[in-house]
Amino acid sequence: MPELPEAETIVRGLRPALVGRTISATRVVHPDVLRESAGGFARQVEGREIRDVGRRGKNVVMGLSGDRVLAVNLGMTGRLLPSAGFVGDSDAARHPAVRFGLDDGETLVFDDTRRFGTVECLSDEEWRGRSDRMGPEPLDPTHTAEDLWTGLRASRSPVRSWLLDQRRIAGVGNIYANEALFLAGVHPARRARSVTRDEAVALLAALRKVLEEAIEAGGTTLRDYRDATGGEGRYARQLLVYGRDGEPCVRCGGEVRRSVFGGRSAFHCLACQPRRRGRR
DNA sequence: AGTGTATCCTGCAGGC
DNA sequence: TGCCTGCAGGATACAC
Numbered sequence: 001m002p003e004l005p006e007a008e009t010i011v012r013g014l015r016p017a018l019v020g021r022t023i024s025a026t027r028v029v030h031p032d033v034l035r036e037s038a039g040g041f042a043r044q045v046e047g048r049e050i051r052d053v054g055r056r057g058k059n060v061v062m063g064l065s066g067d068r069v070l071a072v073n074l075g076m077t078g079r080l081l082p083s084a085g086f087v088g089d090s091d092a093a094r095h096p097a098v099r100f101g102l103d104d105g106e107t108l109v110f111d112d113t114r115r116f117g118t119v120e121c122l123s124d125e126e127w128r129g130r131s132d133r134m135g136p137e138p139l140d141p142t143h144t145a146e147d148l149w150t151g152l153r154a155s156r157s158p159v160r161s162w163l164l165d166q167r168r169i170a171g172v173g174n175i176y177a178n179e180a181l182f183l184a185g186v187h188p189a190r191r192a193r194s195v196t197r198d199e200a201v202a203l204l205a206a207l208r209k210v211l212e213e214a215i216e217a218g219g220t221t222l223r224d225y226r227d228a229t230g231g232e233g234r235y236a237r238q239l240l241v242y243g244r245d246g247e248p249c250v251r252c253g254g255e256v257r258r259s260v261f262g263g264r265s266a267f268h269c270l271a272c273q274p275r276r277r278g279r280r
Numbered sequence: 281a282g283t284g285t286a287t288c289c290t291g292c293a294g295g296c
Numbered sequence: 297t298g299c300c301t302g303c304a305g306g307a308t309a310c311a312c
Binding site: 286287290293294 | 298299300301302303304306307308309310311312
């Protein structure tokens with residue numbers, strides 16, 4: 001489910017309800033979202049104050065008192081639903097995995113239908129190591145098209161696979177990778193190293209445009225994604241190629257085609273994103 | 281190094 | 297209605 005824009009939307013919604021709160025209780029319903037025992041996890045987080053709520057890539061990251069970090073990877077269907085400020089459908093938490101009780105009497109629920117998500121309490125140092133192994137943030141202005149091009153040139157893997165690799169660039173998932181490649185006119189299966197400097201410039205601009213517009217729209221809800229109020233993201237209606245197999249390209253009227261590689265669906269316009277260059 | 285495949289799970293849509 | 301297959305915003309481990 002959630003990629004960078006969805007995680008960002010959740011973070012913005014959670015921040016006012018959580019910053020300054022102390023976690024007073026923990027109830028683990030599904031220990032398989034943890035990476036340690038439920039008891040060990042509870043001892044790590046209980047009694048700690050939530051100092052800040054942020055994002056790294058697709059992860060929601062809460063800084064806790066005592067040099068600890070609560071890191072949540074939402075997987076495909078993860079949701080973070082605070083009771084404070086929650087106005088969405090009351091059925092939004094149908095698959096609670098972990099519930100946190102807060103000192104103001106409110107709760108925070110990590111709900112995850114498929115339980116591919118993870119909730120971990122790490123030391124600052126462990127988290128730093130984790131973050132250091134992730135690629136740059138695409139919206140970070142200090143990350144340049146030249147940096148992107150340098151990374152792409154070093155890899156023979158398909159450019160779509162390259163974009164999905166969190167060690168190379170953080171926060172990009174299948175929806176926004178496909179959308180950005182469409183805007184940049186780059187075929188998703190092309191080797192990363194075949195991307196030209198000009199195309200890298202276009203690709204970074206496209207990534208930023210898509211990610212920023214998706215954040216503005218509150219993310220993309222296809223099925224499961226919900227923001228911190230239980231509401232849906234509105235970007236799905238703006239998708240240009242993702243999920244549009246067989247439909248006409250919005251730009252040229254050509255055909256949008258679905259293909260599968262790297263175990264996942266890719267979508268591209270047959271005319272706007274030629275497999276080999278020579279046009280565009 | 282890259283790539284295909286399987287795995288962790290549940291739910292939903294479509295075909296018959 | 298039921299049963300089956302395929303598919304899903306992710307991440308990882310494995311064999312080749």
